Amino acid sequence: MLDTSVQYLGHTLRTPIVISSSGLTNTMSGIRQAAEAGAGAVVLKSLFEEQIESTIETDGQEMELAMHPEAEQYISQMGMHLGPQRYLELIGEAKAAVDIPIIASMNCVTSKWWGNYGKQIEAAGADAVELNIAIMPRDESEPAEAVEKRYLRIVDRVRQQIDLPLAVKIGPYFTGLPKFASELRKAGASALVLFNRFYQMDIDIEDESLAPGYQFSTPEEIYTSLRWVSILSGDVGCDLSASTGIHSADGVIKQLLAGATTVQMCSALYRSGFEIITRIRDDLTAWMERKGYKSISDFQGKLSQSASDDPESYERLQYIKALTGIS
Numbered sequence: 001m002l003d004t005s006v007q008y009l010g011h012t013l014r015t016p017i018v019i020s021s022s023g024l025t026n027t028m029s030g031i032r033q034a035a036e037a038g039a040g041a042v043v044l045k046s047l048f049e050e051q052i053e054s055t056i057e058t059d060g061q062e063m064e065l066a067m068h069p070e071a072e073q074y075i076s077q078m079g080m081h082l083g084p085q086r087y088l089e090l091i092g093e094a095k096a097a098v099d100i101p102i103i104a105s106m107n108c109v110t111s112k113w114w115g116n117y118g119k120q121i122e123a124a125g126a127d128a129v130e131l132n133i134a135i136m137p138r139d140e141s142e143p144a145e146a147v148e149k150r151y152l153r154i155v156d157r158v159r160q161q162i163d164l165p166l167a168v169k170i171g172p173y174f175t176g177l178p179k180f181a182s183e184l185r186k187a188g189a190s191a192l193v194l195f196n197r198f199y200q201m202d203i204d205i206e207d208e209s210l211a212p213g214y215q216f217s218t219p220e221e222i223y224t225s226l227r228w229v230s231i232l233s234g235d236v237g238c239d240l241s242a243s244t245g246i247h248s249a250d251g252v253i254k255q256l257l258a259g260a261t262t263v264q265m266c267s268a269l270y271r272s273g274f275e276i277i278t279r280i281r282d283d284l285t286a287w288m289e290r291k292g293y294k295s296i297s298d299f300q301g302k303l304s305q306s307a308s309d310d311p312e313s314y315e316r317l318q319y320i321k322a323l324t325g326i327s
């Protein structure tokens with residue numbers, strides 16, 4: 001019997017496939033379908049702060065609020081906003097209905113929320129919290145380090161307020177990612193989700209106005225996450241959940257070989273329905289059988305940079321041979 005279970009955020013998941021935070025995980029029907037199809041865990045849709053501002057004053061202290069590019073689109077246009085009370089109820093209902101870990105996702109970063117609400121999330125039965133942080137740097141006087149410090153302060157603050165395991169989901173746009181990732185871990189992240197795919201903006205050339213960009217990822221978008229999972233997995237010292245562009249068992253296997261602890265999927269389910277999870281799980285076990293692997297740990301991280309005899313090949317950015325014409 002093949003063992004597809006993995007350990008993530010202190011819980012045993014029966015498969016490494018986690019359904020990522022989205023409208024798919026905002027209803028009991030979606031959560032049930034995910035569990036029935038074979039998902040290992042579900043990340044609920046993010047609860048965003050009510051007020052989206054760059055900073056607010058709370059208790060005489062300046063508290064940052066992650067300005068989230070997804071908030072406007074996902075909350076207002078898609079009408080998927082659950083109030084905080086309903087969110088707690090959803091956690092409770094999900095826990096009662098399915099036997100896989102339920103991860104709450106929060107974009108609420110002020111102390112005002114966390115002191116009390118964090119405890120209520122715990123009491124409602126959430127198994128972990130995923131903190132979805134997206135700060136859009138737009139102040140020309142703010143250096144990159146200051147932006148990173150804002151992330152770290154948020155993680156540190158949330159860590160102090162809750163006892164649940166904490167995952168931190170970030171985008172790919174950091175200059176010094178290895179150091180930053182290790183600082184996120186030190187600030188209290190038990191897992192990093194690499195990477196969020198943000199709301200894309202486009203321009204309508206007829207209307208000459210802003211328009212929403214294409215909402216879903218394609219399989220070709222896997223590569224940024226794959227490279228960074230393979231580079232960080234040996235060193236970062238916390239769980240890594242790969243996200244963006246995972247649409248098939250091949251994508252799942254690649255990320256596990258690179259060293260991911262789990263993978264997260266969203267767009268593929270929007271395109272193909274929840275059944276794709278079952279197909280991917282079956283394709284994963286067929287591949288394991290063919291390769292003679294009995295458990296995920298037999299091959300997890302086999303192709304991480306730290307396990308490689310040729311670590312430089314993970315860092316190659318230029319098409320040197322193509323540019324110089326040397327074959």
Ligand SMILES: Cc1cc2nc3c(=O)[nH]c(=O)nc-3n(C[C@H](O)[C@H](O)[C@H](O)COP(=O)(O)O)c2cc1C
Pocket residue numbers: 020021022023045046047070074105132169195196197215216217218243244245246264265266267268
């Ligand atoms: C319609 C939609 C809603 C989403 N809502 C959230 C959200 O509330 N919180 C979050 O962290 N990510 C959200 N995401 C991002 C996904 O969780 C995921 O990180 C991203 O789509 C990349 O994964 P994929 O390539 O499997 O789609 C959303 C994505 C979509 C398409």
